[in-house]
């Protein structure tokens with residue numbers, strides 16, 4: 240350690256003498272005990288505190304937050320000719336649940352991949368607690384306190400549930416060549432990891448399945464397993480990519496409660512979701528993406544008031560002036576549009592689809608003239 244009182248990155252790392260060699264543990268390797276001990280104190284906010292806090296936030300894309308844990312600037316990622324992500328500025332409030340929504344292909348997953356180190360952007364900067372994460376790989380990002388889950392769960396079906404959770408503690412000391420020469424360093428860590436994995440399995444009510452193959456779990460249980468694995472490094476922020484997808488209604492409620500309880504313990508949550516009821520139920524704030532960009536931010540119950548959000552979801556069908564009669568019933572072209580949207584929504588739901596994309600409208604019946612609408616073709620022919 241430098242004698243000027245400053246501490247170096249390695250000062251907190253245990254070192255183990257082996258003969259004349261001193262083994263210094265890799266700075267990037269997560270240390271379960273160390274991570275938990277050195278993590279910043281989590282900010283727990285009560286529901287009224289969160290309401291007050293977001294009441295002050297402007298509902299504009301990129302709006303400043305009172306205490307951002309993540310700040311992103313000018314991040315972009317192009318695939319071939321497609322700009323998958325082009326986010327000018329985004330701040331994520333600490334200690335709250337932020338819902339990230341947007342039509343399919345909006346860039347939500349790519350954005351998660353970029354800021355958690357699973358993909359590299361063409362340009363841009365982003366930071367966690369003010370520390371740039373620019374060149375870090377996923378386990379380094381996890382060590383700084385940010386982890387993610389995946390839309391399609393990554394459980395290894397031929398491994399036990401317990402071993403899958405233990406994999407969340409990546410970069411374990413036993414994996415390092417030098418550590419193999421000093422087994423006592425990783426045996427202790429192995430015991431800590433196993434204990435923490437059991438603790439998380441109990442939390443997610445999967446402890447009875449600890450020794451079963453992960454392949455035997457239901458879709459919903461795999462989502463819980465994925466969350467348990469993500470929490471192995473005791474993160475400050477978790478990024479959940481469609482945690483409810485493929486989960487049956489019985490487990491959905493339990494998953495929602497788990498997400499809320501993480502927030503109530505002070506963990507910041509960002510999650511991608513298509514179901515608006517879920518978004519309204521658990522989000523403190525909502526960020527909307529479309530075509531790679533942040534197009535809106537909002538309190539969950541004000542989303543419907545936001546023109547940009549309605550446009551993103553209704554696509555090109557929202558660009559004509561809407562007309563209503565005195566009783567508020569749609570008339571003219573608006574009545575036709577309303578009928579077609581209703582029919583398309585019904586058809587989508589009947590086919591088991593979701594409403595995450597602009598609905599495909601059925602073709603207009605050429606003989607159909609809406610109430611109050613002038614049939615211009617006929618008039619012209621006359």
Ligand SMILES: Nc1ncnc2c1ncn2[C@@H]1O[C@H](COP(=O)(O)OP(=O)(O)OP(=O)(O)O)[C@@H](O)[C@H]1O
Pocket residue numbers: 318321322323341342343344345346347348349350390
């Ligand atoms: N690896 C890739 N190679 C080529 N194109 C990609 C790749 N990953 C994403 N894209 C494209 O980037 C755009 C954004 O995709 P992304 O999966 O991030 O959207 P999304 O909002 O997460 O969609 P969904 O809700 O369907 O998961 C899409 O046009 C997609 O086809």
